[in-house]
Amino acid sequence: MQKRILGKSLEVSSLGFGCMGLSHGYGPAIDTKRAIELIRSAVEQGVTFFDTAEVYGPYLNEEIVGEALKPLRNRVVIATKFGFTFGDDNKQQILNSRPEHIRKAVEGSLRRLKTDVIDLLYQHRVDPAVPIEDVAGTVKKLIEEGKVKHFGLSEAGVQTIRRAHAVQPITALQSEYSMWWREPEREILPVLEELGIGFVPFSPLGKGFLTGTISAEATFGQDDFRSQVPRFSPQALEENQKLVALLNDIAAEKRATPAQIALAWLLAQKPWIVPIPGTTKPHRLTENLGAANVVLERQDLASIAQALDAVQITGERYPAALQARVGR
């Protein structure tokens, strides 16, 4: 697979693999052996960029990623995230980016990832109780100590990005971006371009919706985050099928699948964008990686842009409590 550069120097495959769904977010964790095989298969298919976080599980996802990549460590870039404490039952997500907590989180991540250095360390959500300069300064020291190589933020607003970057250059911002969440185009992408920061779109397949496999009648279990997301309510799912219809048309024309079109569209936006789709299924992994070979020409992109502008999306991307944590 072709490579891309995040920030000034972090080289990764043009598509990464988002590992969250293997054990967090979309129902029960899959069998550990299968998860490990899937991650190793991604490496065999050319993926060199793996995304996890302390909060996925919590902890379990990092352990699986660490076990899977241990024998392949020198071939891959591992990204993880700090920014929460979890309460006594490990179930709450309490924002915490205090410097001493960042250090503690990094020690835990290094242990679970079975490595002596984290290639890319993101703050998972901005913590309004801690000045971003303190967060960036702490990561700067961790970089000087050799425990971390690159610094990233997730779902941060432009002022936070500028302030953090002034203390410790940011290699990548990881935020939601896809054909049905294009908000980053307004303010975020121009600032990233100006500062030379890479962009890692999460949920690039719209949490599965953009693959065309989630019907208007789909329902989600209580342990599936989508059961709380307004955009996946029955009414929203029905109304948003018009986007799937559009994707199906483009996919048929380009002899690709809707998932591949959704990913190829992201890749075509900027050469410094690296999406990290997730799946629990080997055949879908291969399908998604095939997007790296789908070429969207200038006129394809223009007609897709026109069609997307005409589609009104129904429903927020987050429930209110989580929406309050993004864009700060």
Ligand SMILES: NC(=O)c1ccc[n+]([C@@H]2O[C@H](COP(=O)([O-])OP(=O)(O)OC[C@H]3O[C@@H](n4cnc5c(N)ncnc54)[C@H](OP(=O)(O)O)[C@@H]3O)[C@@H](O)[C@H]2O)c1
């Ligand atoms: N920074 C953050 O706050 C944040 C937030 C969310 C996610 N992330 C990261 O971003 C990664 C990707 O995001 P995501 O997992 O939320 O969403 P996504 O990649 O947009 O979609 C994943 C969903 O799509 C389904 N899927 C994948 N490929 C498919 C295909 N070819 N055909 C049909 N269905 C397909 C998967 O189901 P199956 O497993 O059944 O295939 C899964 O339910 C995560 O793994 C995580 O690392 C970061």
